[in-house]
Amino acid sequence: MKGDTKMAETSAFPSSASSEKRLNIFERYLTVWVGLCMVAGVLVGQAFPSLVNTFRSWELGDGSHINLPIAVLIWLMIIPMMMKVDLTALRNVGRRPQGLFVTLIVNWLVKPFSMAFFAWLFFRFVFGAWMTPAEADQYIAGCIILAAAPCTAMVFVWSYLTDGDAAYTLVQVTVNDLLMLLLFAPIIGFLVSGTSSLTVPFSILVYSVVAFIVIPLATGTLARAWLITRHGKTWFEQDFLPRFGPMTIVALLLTLVFIFAFQADNIVAKPWHVALIAIPILFQVYMNASLAYGLMRWLRVPYVVAAPGALIGASNFFELAVATAIALFGPESGAALATVVGVLVEVPVMLSVCHICNRTRHWFPEELVERGTA
Secondary structure (H helix, E strand, C coil), X not given: CHHHHHHHHHHHCCCHHHHHCCXXXXXXXXXXXXXXXXXXXXXXXXXXXXXHHHHHHCECCXXXXXXXXXXXXXXXXXXXXXXXXXXXXXXXXXXCHHHXXXXXXXXXXXXXXXXXXXXXXXXXXXXXXXXXXXXXXXXXXXXXXXXCCEXXXXXXXXXXXXXXXXXXXHHHHHHXXXXXXXXXXXXXXXXXXXXXXXXXXXXXXXXXXXXXHHHHHHXXXXXXXXHHHHHCXXXXXXXXXXXXXXXXXXXXXXXXXXXXXXXXXXXXXXXXXXXXXXXXXXXXXXHHHHHHHHHHHHCCCCHHHHHHHHHHHHCECHHHHHHHHHHHHCCCCHHHHHHHHHHHHHHHHHHHHHHHHHHCHHXXXXXXXXXXXX
8 A cells, every 4th residue: 555655656746856857958057157157257357357347337327326238138037037927817816825825924024034134143253254344244235135036937947846836836926026016125125224234225226126126027017918919828938938048048147247257356355255155045045945845834735835835935036136236236246246146056955945845745645735736
């Protein structure tokens, strides 16, 4: 009997190893590409400092503090992501409310505040001997910005790898994107001011929200509605959206090269700071994933909701975080570097969380698993 049950579980749920094969080469080796971009950016920054300074000085409007080249590249990444957001999914918001409730609690009431605490603890005290107070302030701010931006597009990848409920994942992403419009700026302003000596210019923060949330979300939503009306949903999702894949990849890699070029002097002077920044990020990612997953299990939420819910609670919308940190503190700031370190650790960490979820499916009663996949 036990053997039959085990065989059924194996056939119903592919192993994490088989799931890993579903990633394309860019997604699977994103950390490698980020590392190569770091090397390329530092080399460019050291070899062509005047050219880098010219790019650094270009702003999206006087006084906006939003770097123009990076803004354009960020839009090329974010707008295709926002076209995946389906506002009609909100009518299913009451379906399995416990899963959505846990996700929202972890994303908005736990994640940014726990990151603020861990960043303050590590950079002020644990690593205080290896950095100045000003550097600690910048790294704290960058980590908070990273944690205040819940994941969007990559959630669909993580949900796919854990055989999560795609429709329910869409509901979670849509609700979080709408909440970002209201909560992203106040949380950053409150936490950064409360844990560091930095002053957050609220007008620039509002610029960032408009430029990197409102405009992409409005553009993506309108484009989605118009294109589906003209060509149908199947064409939009299976033919049109995949065309943006290469463009978003190139945009991400170029963004990273720009940022590391702007950060070249900091990285060359103190390369070990990259490793120090990664430690509190890793700590809070695993904590939040465990918290969300544990609450889902306690509430007897179906696995197909629990797994993507845990992954949403752990991952970040790093494109938005990078853009906001640059707008607030500049492309050469420690805050911008901290958000980029988030990109560096994102994929290997999330793949490990996917692996843990895939190996612990049996924690969830079989009837809940079947009901979730129905």
